[in-house]
Ligand code: SF4
Ligand code: SF4
């Protein structure tokens with residue numbers, strides 16, 4: 001961030017602003033994402049967003065956001081990881097917040113990049129046990145690609161405004177690197193063999209989380225009395 005940004009003024013027009021933006025650029029396979037930071041007023045952010053979208057043309061080795069979601073969805077289905085997640089939700093330990101506006105009876109109705117890239121540690125460890133290289137790639141996608149849409153995830157899951165990430169995305173990436181070589185079929189039999197163990201870990205962790213949350217809830221309730 002530059003010196004002007006730290007003074008709480010828009011770095012384009014010098015009007016006061018407290019809004020911070022970030023923009024993921026140059027997403028390259030296996031590399032850390034480059035994140036540009038800005039302090040901007042709403043008007044200048046809108047102008048910069050428009051100019052970014054005009055200049056944001058795909059390179060030959062890139063795929064669109066929709067293609068990326070399809071690639072990842074195919075991987076979850078072909079590897080059987082999606083079936084483990086379905087069972088995880090059935091046993092009440094899934095990671096989709098119940099208040100998400102896209103959570104329907106048949107599961108997710110509109111995935112974003114954050115959600116399609118997300119994998120809990122229990123499932124990631126299982127994937128890595130089947131194929132260490134694939135596990136590293138899945139972990140990289142989660143941390144470097146998925147995080148660009150974390151704010152979107154917060155919005156659709158109705159995280160209260162005060163608890164949301166302070167930095168807003170200036171513009172969501174529209175192009176992603178390829179090829180994402182994720183041969184789900186290859187790990188399917190071995191991952192199926194680990195499913196019960198993964199689900200047992202999720203149950204254990206869930207119980208531990210509840211034990212940690214319970215005293216906080218009681219303190220909150222006592223504060224209201
Ligand atoms: S917590 Fe893990 S296993 Fe459960 S739904 Fe989420 S990613 Fe899948
Ligand atoms: S948008 Fe994300 S959190 Fe909501 S139901 Fe879909 S996968 Fe779950």
Ligand SMILES: [Zn+2]
Pocket residue numbers: 010011012013014015040041042043044045
């Ligand atoms: Zn401005």
